[in-house]
Amino acid sequence: MAVARPKQLDPGTEYRQWCGLARDGKLPRLLLILPPKGDEDVWFGEQVASAAREYLATQDGIDILDIDGGSADFDVDSVDSFLNSQSLFATRQALIFSRAAKAITKYPRLAERLLEVASSGEGPEFMVVHTGASTSKGVKALSATRIKAATKLRFRQLYSDPPPWRPEPDASEAAQFVAAEARLQKITMQRGASGSLVALAGSRPADLLQAINHFSLLGLTSVGEQDVRDVASHSAEGSAFDFADFVLSGDSVSALRLLTKISRQGLRAWGGKRVSIRDAFALLMSAVNSEVTKTAAIIEFMAHTPDLEQAIKASGSRPSKPVISKIQKRLAVCDASHINKINAAILQAEKNLKVEGWRDTIHILEMFVFRILKRK
Template sequence: MSSPRRKGRPGPIDEYQELLPLIREGKLPKLVLFLTPNFGEEETWFSDQLMRAAREWALQQDGLDLMDVDGHSPDFSADSMDAFLGSQSLFAGRQALIFSRATAALKKYKRLAKALLQAVEKEGGPEWIMLHAEGKQASALVKELVASKSAKVIRFRRLFVDPPPWNPAAVDQSEAAKFAIAHANGLGMRLQNGAAGLLVEMSGGRPADLMQSLQHFQLLNQLQVSVEDVREVTAHSAEGSARDYADALLTGDSARALQLLAKVRARGLHSWDGRRISPRDSFTMLISTAIRERRQTAVIRAAVDGGATLEEALKGSGAKPSMPVTKRMERRLALCPSSQLEAVLHGLRRAEHRLKTGAWRDSLRVLEQLAFESYRKSAPPQTRGRRS
């Protein structure tokens, strides 16, 4: 996602940081609605964290009866919610409601939206109601609640991963990078210049992924994180290794693929959370990532060869055409013609066959052979002219 937000409209980080301290102090609005954004994709991490904070605060309060329900749970009961909203608690003088993943329940039980509105408007009702309704149809289901004067409606979208268009070189100025910097500070860490931008490029712009990456550095006791640190850790992570191995196959760089496998053989693979991955699971991760990347690259290659722009081709393949993704694919396509895609496809099929039939018991040896088979000879230099 790369479009800058409209002037004057707060971004997801601003809204999150505004509401979180209020929740921790118990100063919640009467009705908080987390809904899918009108444009772009929803980022549920923010609403999940805010509901968790509200839950923790409520459980610490004496005399507060909290009803915490999940609309997707098989144990959900509309009658129980009706009873809670329609009467005072026998055990506490105050009430509050957290209603997560509410769309399915609101769609099935039409009366719930009206009951929630009545509870918000009547005297002696719950002190506050926090509701998350996911999906594009959710707004229609709660339109009367949205119109309530007591409602605070928040639509958390995905973070932008590209730097501002007026300063494309400032990789640390994207929303995702700013999020990483702020949360690193909260963990007592400091991301040096360029580290946040590279972390976004390697881990993606999802808050949960960025938090996991930061916690990985915290486990390593790295409180000052440089660009080199990010590269080093990513190179040894399972996710980074799988992506790099796939890229080496698709560009025909057998030497790089073999170097990576040598490191895997010596050190093994570890995920961002520090968990060690077994050799068998490592093979599965590396192969499945290579299959996925080859399939996506083939779709993009065909679209570009057919006259589409790279951005159009990326969207058509299901990828998000952010700046890091676009640059990575540009580099790959320059070295990955259709013939290379075919060679990698046949190599992947042979690799799976070798391991499944038990002909080759060493899974890393299978991957090494695949690297050899994916070698791409450089194009011969063009003749500049005949000598007379």
């Protein structure tokens, strides 16, 4: 009997629900983890399969076939044999078929056989088939099935931008994912910390969870924005927010010095991957955009209510002492006119790169600094 899938849930909530079902062994006869119509993140499906393995590890008297369809050593005969015969040594069976798309593309009959076995009421008590992002003929056959024994599950990527009706950074799906996963590790993400982590590490769940695990290893039970920045201080993402802070605080010397360092030494991302100079441009501009939005919200709030702590809260951050100090320094030189100048310079830098075809990314960033800042 197919398990009814909750509708209109964000990927993080849905994956946690399915992992809970998998750990309890409450899966449908055939669980098809399929590619969505848009962007997919395979991490969520992998976690559901891992949760099913956790359940199976606690069970006695069950014959398990856990096979990787993307492996060079994949043996189609082992799958055929498992699906076509009852185990001699166990009364129960279960199948976990990871990266199945490659195997199903090469052997389309596998898709038909999986559906036949699921409909027959015989064979494995449950089958978890994670296809990946392929749209081959075999995968399309699985996607199109309407048999009652099959439940189709699709995970898209987490949205990194907050909804328009709640524009604070902590409201994005990715930030909500961070907060929920941190709670599972007994870590409280303070106001603004989840949004800052997404801005630094991106919205890929594996990267976000790696950062949360890092906080746990450090023994942190409460994480603020400054903790996030401190951990990322030597990464490309940390450099991006340093650059944004220099720009908004009017420190042209430090901004240009950082660009020189990037040009000579390059950058490495949070997870250790080297970042190209062209990618560094997008990273730095994204950080500037994020901080400009936050600062503009603070300036607008202060125009009506001159309370800096409340203004910082309204912008989506927690008014800790380091944050208050940083914003005070920034507001000493940054007003609405400066914000407008930065926005205009961002548009010009994007035009230089994407329309006019300038090839020297560092030069574009240097010109960006020159357009908005006077040397101290």
